[in-house]
Amino acid sequence: MEQLITKQRAKEIAKKSVGTLAIPLVFAVVTLIACAAGGRTMISGISGFSNFLIYAGIVTITTFALSINLGSGRFDFSLGSMAVLSTLISIKITSSMPVSSGTAIVNLLLCFAVGAILGAVSGTLYVLLKIPPIITSLGVTLIFEGITYSIASGKYINGGEAMAIYNFMNNNWWFALIVIAVTLALMIFVFDHTKFGRDYAALKEGQKVSVNTGIKEIPNAIVCYVICGAMMGIVGFLSVARSGGLDGRSLSFGSIGIMFNAFLPMFIGGFIGRFSNDKLGYLLAGLCMSMLNSTFAAYINEVSASTQSIINAVLLVVFLIYLSNEQTCKDLVTGKLFKKWHDAIKMRSAQRKTREEAE
């Protein structure tokens, strides 16, 4: 009996491991083959590895932020504007400090804190106005973009603190790894091991029932926005670490593009999460996206930015077609679909025959 249970457990673990690692492995194999075929290297040197980790961090943490509110039916367009504004404020605060390696760490902490405050503003507006979150987020996006534009005087900010962040992160690849690991641990702890996380899950599954059972929705929603803001603060910091500058020119929803990169990893991560943990799924999906991005970078002269956008969008559509028609796709592979069609046609012709005979 005990042996049977152990065998069953081992089978379950094997199934979960395969399910969790299958997509990242497929991505790794395909991108490595693609690079090898053209005689290119996906990650070249320490700076390439650092860039790989920073991009994985940007995508993973944006996916965390996007999934928090989207999972609860609250669509938030303001994620991108929070990332830019929190980083800009942080850079402005530290601009009087002498530039050193500590500047980057202080900026990261400030981005986190300012992002959390911006998230709190957004969440408080939502609960006070009680209008659909998508509309609140439209207004908040415009406000945050307007503030960013006014502070940055509509310019691209580079040099000084931005360059210090860029240099520090590109010379210390392990720091990006720590940022990702700490964020993942924080997300898992907050959403899977606290009362807040359990309330969040309950509200996500059934808002009315949860509220009627005594769960306080308003504080929960505000905390969700605060966490989103803090996450986007980190994303803003990592974006500066990647490009060495900050775009303060975005107006009229120019900042919303930041969140669109997170849609594909969110769905891939959700799929991986069925076999393990959704947050781990988002991280693995972020790594997949970073592999793809590094492969594109290896073919920078052949693959334009437009082609990259098309490939990403097509991958998103194909993956969603699979997710939305999973059973049909499985039946197609196993051949059951044709049997089902055959049976349906047979049944219809039999019905027609019966009807004709009756007439």
Place this chain on the structure above:
Amino acid sequence: MVNANSPVSASASINKYKVKSIAIAILPLAALAFLFGLFCIVVTANDYNLELYLTNVINRGTVLVLVATGAIFIYTLGSFDISLGASTLLCATVGVLTYNSTQNVFLTVLVMFAIGVGCSLLSSLLASVFRIPVFVTTVAMMSVLSAIASQLIISNGSGNGLSLPKTVFGPLDSPWIKIAVIAVWVLLCAFLFDFTKIGRREKFLGANPFCAKLTGISMYKYAIIAFVMAGLGVVLGAIFTLSYSPTVNTGTASSIGMDILVAIVFGGMPISGGPRSKIYASLIGGFSYVLLNLTLNIVLRMAGVDSQGSQGITQIISAMVFLAVVYVASMNYRAKNLPR
């Protein structure tokens, strides 16, 4: 003393509700009238040329109103489409390329119609046949369409973009023609929306898709009709974009997709669609949004704010006004729980 449950009290509360509903219904129109009056006062107080400024309002509002009016059919279903700006860009880009290679205006317009309606149909196909969530479909479509347009512009144009001779659509760049086209398009859409079963069924589907399906209404059919109407709006928007500015670059019509959301909410339509959807929301909201932005811009410049500073502040104030308008307009529809 009147009992709270007495018929007198009930009728008073119904009357109060009715008055509130009527006030909220006319609020967007009143806001437009107020903004128009304020705009005229601000322009004339500064000794600016009012005619020139009004032409500017029409120029800025035309494309937004044309695209948003078609998009209302999609929003009524409770869906939304943020790829319409990218569709407009692609439609205009292909139009320029077609004219430059054939010199045939009729063929250019035909190709633009095929592209505009085709893009919309592709979105509806992905959403209805493959059952992909509409919003995600439109996010993917937005990326694909803008990337294709960028690729076409980069590979066929100069550094400034792709240019079309002003003579092709230039004659349409007149305020009266624009007003006439807006009137015809809005009236046509209003007819379909308010006097045919298309509009009624779309509102029903937006309010309760499950119930509508049980009564035999096909979601697929009406989703396709909605996307085709939005596609027609996109084509008109692309034509008038080219009439005003015959050079297309990657930034052309880039904010239209999101501006539509703001415009229709400004016009008093709920973003969730359903029976409270109004076709004229795009007209009222679109022009209100343009008037508000222009008025704020002039006022800030009067106050000594430089043109760059005024852009950011204008956006902040107009966003605050937007939130305030939505807050007031939704006062009658507050639920106990937080809306989603």
